[in-house]
Amino acid sequence: MDEKLGKFISRLKVLVEMERKAEIEAMRAEMKRLSGREREKVGRAILGLNGKIVGEELGYFLVKYGREREIKTEISVGDLVVISKRDPLKSDLVGTVVEKGKRFITVALETVPDWALKGVRLDLYANDITFKRWLENLNNLRESGRKALEFYLGLREPEESKPVEFEPFDKNLNASQRRAVAKALGSHDFFLIHGPFGTGKTRTLVELIRQEVERGHKVLATAESNVAVDNLVERLANSGLKVIRIGHPSRVSRALHSTTLAYLITQHELYGELRELRVIGENLKEKRDTFTKPVPKYRRGLTDKQILRLAEKGIGTRGVPARLIREMAQWLKINEQVQKTFDDARKLEERIAREIIREADVVLTTNASAGLDVVDYGSYDVAVIDEATQATIPSVLIPINRAKRFVLAGDHKQLPPTILSEKAKELSNTLFEGLIERYPQKSEMLTVQYRMNECLMEFPSREFYGGKIQADESVRNITLADLGIRTPEEDNAWAEVLRPENVLVFMDTAGREDRFERQRYGSESRENPLEARLVKKTVERLLGLGVKPEWIGVITPYDDQRDLISSLLPEGIEVKTVDGYQGREKEVIVLSFVRSNKKGEIGFLKDLRRLNVSLTRAKRKLVLIGDSSTLSVHPTYKRLVDFVREREIHIYVGSHLGV
Numbered sequence: 001m002d003e004k005l006g007k008f009i010s011r012l013k014v015l016v017e018m019e020r021k022a023e024i025e026a027m028r029a030e031m032k033r034l035s036g037r038e039r040e041k042v043g044r045a046i047l048g049l050n051g052k053i054v055g056e057e058l059g060y061f062l063v064k065y066g067r068e069r070e071i072k073t074e075i076s077v078g079d080l081v082v083i084s085k086r087d088p089l090k091s092d093l094v095g096t097v098v099e100k101g102k103r104f105i106t107v108a109l110e111t112v113p114d115w116a117l118k119g120v121r122l123d124l125y126a127n128d129i130t131f132k133r134w135l136e137n138l139n140n141l142r143e144s145g146r147k148a149l150e151f152y153l154g155l156r157e158p159e160e161s162k163p164v165e166f167e168p169f170d171k172n173l174n175a176s177q178r179r180a181v182a183k184a185l186g187s188h189d190f191f192l193i194h195g196p197f198g199t200g201k202t203r204t205l206v207e208l209i210r211q212e213v214e215r216g217h218k219v220l221a222t223a224e225s226n227v228a229v230d231n232l233v234e235r236l237a238n239s240g241l242k243v244i245r246i247g248h249p250s251r252v253s254r255a256l257h258s259t260t261l262a263y264l265i266t267q268h269e270l271y272g273e274l275r276e277l278r279v280i281g282e283n284l285k286e287k288r289d290t291f292t293k294p295v296p297k298y299r300r301g302l303t304d305k306q307i308l309r310l311a312e313k314g315i316g317t318r319g320v321p322a323r324l325i326r327e328m329a330q331w332l333k334i335n336e337q338v339q340k341t342f343d344d345a346r347k348l349e350e351r352i353a354r355e356i357i358r359e360a361d362v363v364l365t366t367n368a369s370a371g372l373d374v375v376d377y378g379s380y381d382v383a384v385i386d387e388a389t390q391a392t393i394p395s396v397l398i399p400i401n402r403a404k405r406f407v408l409a410g411d412h413k414q415l416p417p418t419i420l421s422e423k424a425k426e427l428s429n430t431l432f433e434g435l436i437e438r439y440p441q442k443s444e445m446l447t448v449q450y451r452m453n454e455c456l457m458e459f460p461s462r463e464f465y466g467g468k469i470q471a472d473e474s475v476r477n478i479t480l481a482d483l484g485i486r487t488p489e490e491d492n493a494w495a496e497v498l499r500p501e502n503v504l505v506f507m508d509t510a511g512r513e514d515r516f517e518r519q520r521y522g523s524e525s526r527e528n529p530l531e532a533r534l535v536k537k538t539v540e541r542l543l544g545l546g547v548k549p550e551w552i553g554v555i556t557p558y559d560d561q562r563d564l565i566s567s568l569l570p571e572g573i574e575v576k577t578v579d580g581y582q583g584r585e586k587e588v589i590v591l592s593f594v595r596s597n598k599k600g601e602i603g604f605l606k607d608l609r610r611l612n613v614s615l616t617r618a619k620r621k622l623v624l625i626g627d628s629s630t631l632s633v634h635p636t637y638k639r640l641v642d643f644v645r646e647r648e649i650h651i652y653v654g655s656h657l658g659v
């Protein structure tokens with residue numbers, strides 16, 4: 001292997017390890033900061049659980065924890081959890097979630113102390129399984145994975161992507177979408193589909209997948225999140241293709257359960273046989289358990305073999321009576337049958353799974369789960385990867401490693417994957433970005449957006465996409481008026497802010513004495529009370545005009561400002577940081593920039609990808625709230641303020657708005 005490549009892979013492994021540690025650290029810090037109740041509220045703890053041992057598997061005890069009250073949590077199958085009486089930081093009882101239901105959650109534990117079964121809480125520790133799969137894949141890179149990195153590092157020149165003519169299934173594809181598919185089909189190594197906000201990346205990928213299958217190819221299609229995978233599955237469902245979703249059913253959207261491997265196995269002609277084996281196994285287990293299990297206290301150091309031999313002779317030893325020896329020997333004999341039966345069941349299940357995967361046209365799963373052994377039952381001509389700019393290199397390498405060539409879709413002008421560790425920040429550099437910068441000719445940008453009013457698109461298009469994006473006819477002039485919202489009757493500054501035709505509005509706090517940001521004691525984050533009050537007023541006024549709560553989204557870059565705004569708004573209005581809105585849209589967005597200070601510091605607003613995402617979520621109306629005097633220290637923000645001032649509605653808050 002090339003030395004540079006070897007070094008790079010080692011470096012990736014170090015970074016992954018650092019990030020894994022940082023994630024665990026962050027969890028511990030949160031456990032310190034938040035009470036159990038607060039942690040339960042944000043979905044990372046479950047309180048008041050009682051447990052029962054329900055089985056044993058591969059040396060682990062399965063403990064089913066339950067309670068009366070419904071369990072709502074982000075803790076999912078595969079996650080590591082800490083079990084504790086009260087303080088998770090003082091417990092080292094860690095297990096893996098293997099199943100989750102409405103009122104229960106099952107955890108695999110190596111040991112089960114008595115205290116762990118009554119009145120405990122369960123805390124998310126870290127999603128360790130993801131890191132394990134990244135590392136495992138890096139340690140087992142095949143030719144495809146290595147080649148991808150060689151392209152990335154500039155150690156290998158890619159071939160030209162020559163467009164292939166094709167008859168689209170989707171007659172409505174626009175010209176740039178067709179070009180992207182044509183070139184992806186004509187790529188022997190890789191291709192990049194650059195899809196800015198609302199330009200139909202997923203729709204383009206669906207066409208590409210169908211065309212690949214049409215050409216007799218088998219496709220492995222993945223995305224970073226389960227939601228995006230489900231989205232692809234849903235859109236492929238009616239295409240007549242054999243589509244298989246791999247993933248734990250608890251993480252797959254309910255409507256799509258019939259596409260999961262787990263479900264398809266139950267539909268296979270050999271399933272009856274499989275079920276029968278399992279029933280036999282269970283019955284044998286029951287029979288086995290009527291005999292005495294040879295636990296250390298009874299067997300007194302005797303091996304299985306010795307017990308069986310002694311039983312044959314009908315004698316006891318070391319104070320173990322012959323009757324007990326016979327009992328234990330029975331247990332051992334039946335246990336062997338139990339093991340064999342379950343082993344046969346496993347083999348049969350594998351055979352069925354292999355058959356199903358072999359016959360599939362498209363196998364879909366998340367990047368991380370593409371590392372599962374079942375995925376390897378198939379051999380793939382192409383990996384098609386959505387959300388590629390939200391996935392780290394170790395993550396996208398998993399599907400890439402398992403296919404002959406790959407197509408990535410994403411937008412490097414939006415937010416990269418979140419990396420917690422300061423030292424491992426370079427993990428947020430994506431393969432997509434590295435490749436598109438080195439080989440722009442291996443990409444195609446989608447240029448028609450189907451999301452927003454043209455006024456909202458213009459600035460981001462010019463600033464981040466060379467002015468190349470156009471609004472489709474169907475959205476070019478959309479406003480809240482189409483949804484029945486009327487112009488307010490008053491004639492003042494608020495009317496200007498609210499008027500549906502005024503699609504882009506900047507409420508400028510410059511000049512107000514009380515405009516400045518604040519920092520809470522002990523917090524790195526920021527909040528801005530004046531802006532928070534303006535958000536509240538704006539939202540209330542919008543609701544008053546008949547705008548539905550679910551049409552409105554509030555975005556702010558800072559956690560503390562998000563919390564402050566949430567505390568002021570009625571329930572049902574979504575308030576999130578920028579990261580929480582990636583890939584999503586709302587009819588109206590109210591955006592609070594927060595930063596306002598005499599030093600002209602704008603902190604991480606400088607990451608323009610954050611600005612881009614913030615500006616491109618609204619379909620019909622966008623209200624910006626900020627201090628132009630602080631923001632304008634940065635040329636892009638200055639251009640934004642100037643753009644709104646010249647072309648759209650710019651209002652100095654002053655005393656006009658009564659806030």
Ligand SMILES: Nc1ncnc2c1ncn2[C@@H]1O[C@H](COP(=O)(O)OP(=O)(O)OP(=O)(O)O)[C@@H](O)[C@H]1O
Pocket residue numbers: 172173174177195196197198199200201202203204450451583584
């Ligand atoms: N050629 C087209 N003609 C009509 N509508 C289209 C076309 N392409 C995409 N759309 C519509 O645009 C919207 C966004 O498409 P899609 O979900 O595929 O985009 P995306 O790029 O994956 O989304 P995002 O940009 O939010 O990540 C969808 O409602 C889709 O139906």
